[in-house]
Amino acid sequence: MKKLLCLMALVSGVLGAAEFRIEGNNMDYDEGWRKGVGGGTGGSILYAPTKGLKATGAYAIPTAGKYVVWVHGDTHNEGWRKAQIKINGVPVGKFGDDKIKGFTKPTFYWKKMLLPLEVKTDGEVVKVEVVSLSSNARFDSIVLSSTPDFTPVGKTDAEIEEIAEELESGE
Numbered sequence: 001m002k003k004l005l006c007l008m009a010l011v012s013g014v015l016g017a018a019e020f021r022i023e024g025n026n027m028d029y030d031e032g033w034r035k036g037v038g039g040g041t042g043g044s045i046l047y048a049p050t051k052g053l054k055a056t057g058a059y060a061i062p063t064a065g066k067y068v069v070w071v072h073g074d075t076h077n078e079g080w081r082k083a084q085i086k087i088n089g090v091p092v093g094k095f096g097d098d099k100i101k102g103f104t105k106p107t108f109y110w111k112k113m114l115l116p117l118e119v120k121t122d123g124e125v126v127k128v129e130v131v132s133l134s135s136n137a138r139f140d141s142i143v144l145s146s147t148p149d150f151t152p153v154g155k156t157d158a159e160i161e162e163i164a165e166e167l168e169s170g171e
Helices: 157-162
Strands: 004-009 019-023 046-048 054-061 065-075 082-087 090-096 107-112 117-119 124-132 137-139 141-145 166-168
Touching: 019 054, 065 082, 065 090, 065 137, 082 137, 090 107, 090 137, 117 124
Parallel strands: none
Antiparallel strands: 004 019, 004 166, 019 141, 046 137, 054 124, 065 107, 065 117, 065 141, 082 090, 082 124
16 A cells, blocks of 8 residues: 655755655554654654554655764653654664753654664665554654754754655555
């Protein structure tokens, strides 16, 4: 079944670089996930009132390459609200209620995942899964970047929205 999913392209200023954004609220998610007001980047944040809930999506990535994976979530600086992202069944990192010095609570922030994503062919479909590892895990969006030193920090919501484009899922 094909469906339209929002995968937003971000400008990096580097020739040949590619950045894509996946909004959590546009993924397929278990009935238990709840939509919160505002996600910090223009969409609604998802939060899981219980452990073990999943949000999933399949996305055709237009350009082959190695992508750094960033996740946008929020923290209450308490260290227990957590979620994990898997791509093609492989865990690439955990995110959530990290303790960040100098941040107020709650605070939205970007976290770079430990493992990169390798896209071997143009148009390859990748399967993304976010799993709540605790109750109250929160999740907003994911950015994939082919630029190793790219960081989504510093991009305004207006800049991100201005360059958004919709791509069709390869599912």
